[in-house]
Amino acid sequence: MIRLYDTLSREKREFVPQDPKRITMYVCGPTVYGRAHIGNARPAVLFDMLARLIRNDFGPGSLVYARNVTDVDDKIIASAEAEGVEPSVISARYEQHYVDDMGALGVEPPTIAPHATREIGPMIALIERPIELGHAYEAEGHVLFNVPSDPDYGILSRRDREAMLAGARGEVAPYKQDPADFILWKPSEEGVIGWDSPWGRGRPGWHIECSAMIHNHLGPTIDIHGGGLDLIFPHHENEIAQSRCAHGGVPLARYWVHNGFVDMGAEKMSKSLGNIVTPSELLAQGHHGETLRLALLSAHYRQPLPWTETLVAQSKATLDRLYRSAGEAQPGEVAEGVIDALRDDLNTPLALSRLSQLEGGAPKASARLLGLLGVSHAEWFQGDGDASSIEARIEERALAKKNRDFATADRIREELKTVGIVLEDGAGGTTWRRE
Numbered sequence: 512m513i514r515l516y517d518t519l520s521r522e523k524r525e526f527v528p529q530d531p532k533r534i535t536m537y538v539c540g541p542t543v544y545g546r547a548h549i550g551n552a553r554p555a556v557l558f559d560m561l562a563r564l565i566r567n568d569f570g571p572g573s574l575v576y577a578r579n580v581t582d583v584d585d586k587i588i589a590s591a592e593a594e595g596v597e598p599s600v601i602s603a604r605y606e607q608h609y610v611d612d613m614g615a616l617g618v619e620p621p622t623i624a625p626h627a628t629r630e631i632g633p634m635i636a637l638i639e640r641p642i643e644l645g646h647a648y649e650a651e652g653h654v655l656f657n658v659p660s661d662p663d664y665g666i667l668s669r670r671d672r673e674a675m676l677a678g679a680r681g682e683v684a685p686y687k688q689d690p691a692d693f694i695l696w697k698p699s700e701e702g703v704i705g706w707d708s709p710w711g712r713g714r715p716g717w718h719i720e721c722s723a724m725i726h727n728h729l730g731p732t733i734d735i736h737g738g739g740l741d742l743i744f745p746h747h748e749n750e751i752a753q754s755r756c757a758h759g760g761v762p763l764a765r766y767w768v769h770n771g772f773v774d775m776g777a778e779k780m781s782k783s784l785g786n787i788v789t790p791s792e793l794l795a796q797g798h799h800g801e802t803l804r805l806a807l808l809s810a811h812y813r814q815p816l817p818w819t820e821t822l823v824a825q826s827k828a829t830l831d832r833l834y835r836s837a838g839e840a841q842p843g844e845v846a847e848g849v850i851d852a853l854r855d856d857l858n859t860p861l862a863l864s865r866l867s868q869l870e871g872g873a874p875k876a877s878a879r880l881l882g883l884l885g886v887s888h889a890e891w892f893q894g895d896g897d898a899s900s901i902e903a904r905i906e907e908r909a910l911a912k913k914n915r916d917f918a919t920a921d922r923i924r925e926e927l928k929t930v931g932i933v934l935e936d937g938a939g940g941t942t943w944r945r946e
């Protein structure tokens with residue numbers, strides 16, 4: 512039985528899907544105007560792992576996982592103008608980077624990846640509903656959701672009105688009836704990407720995109736809605752308000768799962784703070800995608816994750832150990848201890864510590880649930896054929912011999928042999944050459 516912490520009810524709850532043969536999960540995906548950073552990769556890896564767990568427990572075909580691509584947005588438009596190209600050039604480029612970067616971290620593609628620019632019809636249809644029902648209004652080419660019209664507004668974030676307005680103060684647009692009102696549709700100026708609508712030529716607001724895609728692809732109520740903590744307010748609060756008001760008050764999602772931030776020192780990693788580290792940089796430095804994936808899973812997902820060089824080095828060492836212990840053995844059965852830890856609100860630190868205690872082929876099957884140990888032993892140690900890491904292994908072997916641990920010493924010799932390195936023991940110590 513899987514248990515998940517639900518942000519809406521503020522408690523860990525047993526996961527009981529509406530239909531165990533068609534479990535629905537939606538995760539807010541990337542706005543494709545720049546390279547993803549490690550903080551952006553955390554939800555991608557986390558929900559990829561949750562998808563693996565659900566498919567393990569309910570069956571391979573049990574889950575429909577949708578993650579959207581926001582391919583129309585003011586930042587994309589600004590980048591396109593700066594480069595003198597169409598917005599689609601920017602969004603296609605960074606979507607491909609996103610797919611490649613996440614793929615390197617072992618993130619499998621979602622079942623569906625709806626694109627905002629291909630869902631304008633469903634978005635317009637969804638905007639019309641709250642207008643008809645008196646929850647939204649048109650003003651100066653904009654359509655706005657009227658927050659005071661929804662008595663349940665704030666149920667997810669539990670913010671009071673003061674806190675909700677804190678960000679809006681001083682810059683309230685004149686066409687808003689209430690300062691908390693948010694945009695469903697906005698006009699596009701001449702020469703800016705736009706679509707015809709009952710309210711003139713324009714483009715959708717960001718929040719409506721997710722509500723429309725959820726309704727269009729998954730249904731009025733989904734099982735799991737996921738994303739980073741920073742999306743709780745206003746994004747997910749707004750999704751709930753517009754979806755419930757449009758669909759007769761049915762809940763939008765039954766479980767709300769939010770991951771914590773990746774920190775750089777004392778600050779959250781963010782593009783606007785300029786303190787980002789990207790998977791593409793780390794991969795270019797020679798780190799393996801699995802090392803970064805393990806680093807992202809090393810803390811519990813609801814906790815902040817401080818990103819440091821030490822964390823990356825420790826993750827590599829952990830994987831080296833796991834690969835050595837698994838060797839070329841065939842994957843065994845998934846270990847109950849590991850899967851139980853994951854079923855308990857995705858307790859990855861506990862799952863990883865239990866994984867480290869397994870021997871032989873046993874870690875392999877369990878590690879696959881976490882998206883680890885996906886390459887062969889030889890492939891994993893291939894990059895280790897550089898001089899400094901060979902010297903380090905020789906030292907490790909000398910120490911093992913000194914401790915009369917000849918099994919380890921022999922294993923290191925064999926492992927180096929698999930990557931084409933031959934050790935020769937002589938009077939002056941051990942030397943090496945390439946085969």
Ligand SMILES: [Zn+2]
Nearest residue numbers: 539721746750
């Ligand atoms: Zn969303």
